[in-house]
Amino acid sequence: MGRERYIGIMSGTSMDGVDTVLVEIEDNNIQLLCEHSFPMGENLKQSLLDICLGQPTNLQAIGELDHRLGHLFADAVLALLDKAQVKASSIKAIGSHGQTVFHSPDSEYAFTMQLGDANIISAKTGITTIADFRRKDMAYGGQGAPLVPAFHQQLFSQPHLSRVILNIGGIANITVLSPGKPVTGYDTGPGNMLMDAWINKHKSLRYDKEGNWAKSGEVNMALLHSLISDPYFLLQPPKSTGRELFNLTWLTDHLQDCQISPENVQRTLAEFTALTIANDVNKESPGELLVCGGGAHNPLIMDRLTKLLPDWEVMTTAEQGVDIDNMEAMAFAWLAYRTLHQLPGNLPEVTGAQQVACLGAIYPS
Incomplete structure (x- = not known):
C-alpha cells in the first residue's frame, strides 16, 4: 500500500x-x-x-x-x-x-x-x-470498546517486553501487551470524569489543573472503600463503562452518609482513579506502563501510579515518541x-x- x-x-x-x-x-x-x-x-x-x-x-x-x-x-x-x-x-x-x-x-x-x-x-x-x-x-x-488496543499493539508491541498502555481520559482503559499472549484490554473505571465533574460543581472549572485542588485535600478512607466496592470492579473482562454508571449522581449516593469537605472528596477521587488502575495493572507481569490521555498531565495521578506500582517502570507515551494528547x-x-x-x-x-x-x-x- x-x-x-x-x-x-x-x-x-x-x-x-x-x-x-x-x-x-x-x-x-x-x-x-x-x-x-x-x-x-x-x-x-x-x-x-x-x-x-x-x-x-x-x-x-x-x-x-x-x-x-x-x-x-x-x-x-x-x-x-x-x-x-x-x-x-x-x-x-x-x-x-x-x-x-x-x-x-x-x-x-x-x-x-x-x-x-x-x-x-x-x-x-x-x-x-x-x-x-x-x-x-x-x-x-x-x-464495541475499547477499540484502541489494536492500534496500541501496532505501535508498542515488543517481542520480549511486557507493556501496559494506559489511557486516562474521562474513563481509564488499559491495553495489555504480553509476549506470547493475546492482546487484552478493558476499561478499568473512572479516569478524569468524576474529578472533572466535582471541580466543575464546586469551582466552575473544567478540570483540576495539575491536581492542585486535590493536593490541598486528604484521602477519606471510608469514602474510598465505598467507591471501590462498586460491582463493576469485580467484573471480568471484556468490560467497558462510561458516564452512564460513573457520574455525579453515583458519587452523591456514596456521599449520603458522609460529611467530607469538597477538597477531601477531590483528593479521594484522585486516589480512587489511581488505585482502580493500579489494581488491574498489578494483575499483569511487571514491565513498562505507558500513560497517555489528559490524566497523564496530572502530577498527583502520575505520582500515585508510580508509588502504587513499584515493580513497574511508569512513563508517558511521549517518552516512546507518541504525544500523550x-x-x-x-x-x-x-x-x-x-x-x-x-x-x-x-x-x-x-x-x-x-x-x-x-x-x-x-x-x-
Whole structure:
C-alpha cells in the first residue's frame, strides 16, 4: 500500500474539546504530521451532558445535537487543514469517533450511540468520512470498546517486553501487551470524569489543573472503600463503562452518609482513579506502563501510579515518541485506514466479539 494521509477526530467522555490529527500511513507505519485541539462551546457540552446523565429529551433534540456536532467536527477538520496548510484533496479519509452519549453493551438490547453526522462532515470538508466504528463489533456480540488496543499493539508491541498502555481520559482503559499472549484490554473505571465533574460543581472549572485542588485535600478512607466496592470492579473482562454508571449522581449516593469537605472528596477521587488502575495493572507481569490521555498531565495521578506500582517502570507515551494528547485521534485515523483497505479493526479477545470485523460506515465525499 502506498503512502496515504488521514485525519482522525476524537471527542471523548470528558468533552473538553475536539482533538484532530493529520497522519501519514504507509504499510501500517503511522507518522503524526499535525494536530489541533478545537473548542466545544459550553452550551453544546451542557446539552450533551444532559442527555448522557438521563435528562428527559426527545428525538428532535437528539437529531439537532447530531447536526450541531457534525458541523463542529467539520469545522475542527477545516481548522486542522488550515493549520497544516494542506488541501482537502490530499486527504484519503477522515476517521470520526463521534461523541458518545450512551454506551450500553450489557443490556438486553445492547447498543452504543455516538452523535456527529458524518454526512455533514463529508459534505462540508469534501473528504470521505468513516464513522460509526463501534456497532459492527457489537453486532458480533462484542462490547464495541475499547477499540484502541489494536492500534496500541501496532505501535508498542515488543517481542520480549511486557507493556501496559494506559489511557486516562474521562474513563481509564488499559491495553495489555504480553509476549506470547493475546492482546487484552478493558476499561478499568473512572479516569478524569468524576474529578472533572466535582471541580466543575464546586469551582466552575473544567478540570483540576495539575491536581492542585486535590493536593490541598486528604484521602477519606471510608469514602474510598465505598467507591471501590462498586460491582463493576469485580467484573471480568471484556468490560467497558462510561458516564452512564460513573457520574455525579453515583458519587452523591456514596456521599449520603458522609460529611467530607469538597477538597477531601477531590483528593479521594484522585486516589480512587489511581488505585482502580493500579489494581488491574498489578494483575499483569511487571514491565513498562505507558500513560497517555489528559490524566497523564496530572502530577498527583502520575505520582500515585508510580508509588502504587513499584515493580513497574511508569512513563508517558511521549517518552516512546507518541504525544500523550493525540493517541486516540491517531487511532481513529488508523481505523479509517483499516476500513478503507477492508482490514479488521477490532480485537475479539479485547471486546468479546465472536470474530474480527471491518469497522465503520463510509460516507463518500
